[in-house]
Amino acid sequence: MSCAKVISQFEVLPPGDLGRRRQxxxxxxxxxxxxxxxxxxxxxxxxRRHGISRALLTQWRRAYHKGLLEGGPTAFSPVEIAVDPRPAMPGTPPAAEASDRIEITLANGRRLSVALSIDADRLVRIVRVLEQT
Structure with missing residues (x-):
């Protein structure tokens, strides 16, 4: 005679812990x-091993690739290098202007002009803020 055994995994929560969410x-x-x-x-x-849904893991993966998780990889955007069509200001040598600044056109159309010596972490934070608004 076979003996069927039903084993279910469940967690008993205390009364004050109903509706909890893990952080x-x-x-x-x-x-x-x-x-x-x-x-x-x-x-x-x-x-399964961490007790989360596959959909939640997929959301975390997207955030990870976009650089939205602190400490995750930095997200990169496509860059196009082009000559500035605007004429240089009179009295300013064009080589000096181009050599110490970089202009970045964001995905939302905004243009950002920064010094080449800007800290990379600071630039990433600025770009994140400008792309969100």
Missing amino acids: WTDAEKIRIVEESYRGHRQGSAVA
Whole structure:
């Protein structure tokens, strides 16, 4: 005679803990996303192992690639190098103007002109703010 055994996994929550949501730090999200990229077809297994849905892991992956998670990779935008069509100001040598500044055209059409010596982290924060608004 076969003996069928039903085993279910569930968690008993205390009465004051109903409707709770876990709070994941950006560092934890980055660790889980990077773990999901190791090996072949690891997304579902990693999501199951950490008790999150595959859809949530996909959202975290998108945010990771866009650079929205603190400490994640920096997002890059396509760059086009072109000659400035505007004439140089009288009295200013054109070589000096072009050599110490860079102009960036953002995806939303805004143009940003910054010094070449600008700190990369500061520039990333500025671009993020300008692309959001």
